[in-house]
Amino acid sequence: MNNAVFDRLTKVLNPISQKIAGEPHIAAIAAGVVATLPFTMAGAVVSIIKSLTFLPESFRNLLNVPYNMTMGVIAVVVAFSVAYQFSQRADVDTFTSPLTSVIMFLMVAAPQSSAIFTTDFVAGKALKGQTISDVISFTYLGARGMFLAIIIALVSVEITVFCKKHHLVIKMPESVPPYVSKSFSAVIPVVLNMIIFYALSLLASSTLGLTIPQVIDKVLTPALNIVGSIWGIILLTIFAQLLWLLGLHGDNLMYAATVYPMSIQAILLNGQLAAAGKPLQYTPALTFIFHSYGGAGATIGLAFWLLFARSKQLKTMGKIGIVPAIFNINEPLTYGIPIMLNPTLAIPFIICPILSVLIAHFAWITGFMPLPSHMSGGLPLIINEFVYGGGAWQYVVVGLLIVVMSLIIYYPFFKIYDNQLLAKEKASETADDAKGQGDSL
Structure with missing residues (x-):
């Protein structure tokens, strides 16, 4: 693929990319899911200790x-x-809107109910058969309810936006303090949210005999299976890498609002099974743990070889890019080398993530590597995957194998590109010397 083809594709896809990246719903999902990382990391640490x-x-x-x-x-x-x-992007109240979303989610996903003890809960106290009230179920408050939470968050804010746009708010006199006025202006959106979501919940239970979370489960399961298939993951990876090569953020466009939430949900569901002492069973999207070693394109091998480049440009980029690459950040390399619009590095940039996915997938299906049940992020290579695997040493072995693969695949293409740049630098130096001698005459 030559530069002319890259240029034509960029002109076509760049406006589409900018529109998608700026779409407030997608941006909100991506940023909102990332914001859960401190809590999932904390839970992962607890889970690892529990497994000792x-x-x-x-x-x-x-x-x-x-x-x-x-x-x-x-x-x-x-x-x-x-x-x-x-709510930030929609320019509505960033205090009441998130709280409304949480309340609507709890109302739909964990409605208040009663429960009957099937065993004696406290030793020496006969509770079996007794009924207790004011019980809520945790079934959909964890990973299983993530997609429902995303849907309710977006819809509830949209309802608030609708109320604001059509002036369906209670306005107080100017003499009323702002915090009081703001509270009253949220009354109608909150009530409208409650009516809509509760009505939908009653409709689902009366017509389908299912709760809304159960309906989402039935819809989501096939999607998880598709994304979780090795061919689905490879296809998504190829598309993402092509977008990166065109200068577009492939991860944001292909994964952020869809695959990453599904991957997180699968891993957290495995974590719940592990905590309950049950065998793990969810595999969707889990190979994304390994597909970007060193950043998009699995460029850890390239980042290493750049340290030994002969051309000044690549040598400089090696010094700049090696540390971020260890933390799976390679934007300095993607845009600095550059890898985008670079036919020489395009081949390994696509091949390495695919091979990474296949190596990890083979390790799982053969039973060599246990399925992950923990969340991690922001940690250096190998350590990050070690945490994902709950301390399983197999994750270190597979991680090192992918590093070696990346080193091998990138080396010949790195040498070709390094020699190309070195020749250009020498030609430029020769031209400068000739110009300098001419000026001195």
Whole structure:
């Protein structure tokens, strides 16, 4: 693919890319899901400690509460964070709107109910058969409710936007303090949200015999299976890499609002199974843990070879890019080398992520590497995957194997491009010397 083809494709796709990247719903989902990272990381640390069987069981049981209050309610965090991000972009109240989203989500996903004890919950106290009230279910407050939380966050804010646009708000006199006036202006949007979501919940239960979360489950399962297939992942990876080569942010356009939330949901569901002592079963999108070693294009190998470049340009980029690459950040290389619009580096840039996905997939299907059940992010290579795997040493082996693969695949293309730039630099120096001698005469 030559530069002329790249240029033509860029002219066609660049406006589309900018429109997608600036779309407030997509941007809100991407930013909102990323905002959950501190809570998923905290839950991951607790989960890893819980998995250490040499610790006393009584101590590990004490960690159930912090685990359930982080991983177990992650959908509640999503409902708030996505609504907050969207309300910022929609220019509505960033305090009431996220809280409205959370309340609507709890009303739909965890309605108040009663429960009957099937066993004696407290030793020496006969509770079996007794009924308790004011019970809510945690089933959809965790990973299983993430997509429902995203939908409710977006819709609830849209309802508020509708009310603002059509002046469906209670206006108070100017003499009323602003914080009081703002509270009253939120009354109608909150009531309208409540009517709509509760009506939908009653409609689903009366016509389908299912709750809204159960309906989402039935819709989402096929999508998870498609994305989770190895061919689906490879196809998405190819598209993402082509976008990067055109100078577009492939990860944001292909993954941010769809695949990443699905991947997070699958991993957190595995975490809940692990916490319950059950075998892990969710594999969708999990190979995205390994597909970008060193950043998009699995460029850790290229980042390493740049340190030994002969051309000044690549040598400089190697010094700049190696540390970010260790933390899976390679925008300095993508735009600085550049990799985008670069036919020489396009081939390994597409091949390496695909091979990374295949290596990880093979390690899982053969049973060599256990399925991940923890969230991680922002950590250096190998360590990041080690945390993802809950401390499984196999993740270190697979990570190192991908690093070696990246080194091997990128080397010949790096040498070709390095020699090209070196020749240009020498030609430029020769021309400058000749010009200098001419000026001296």
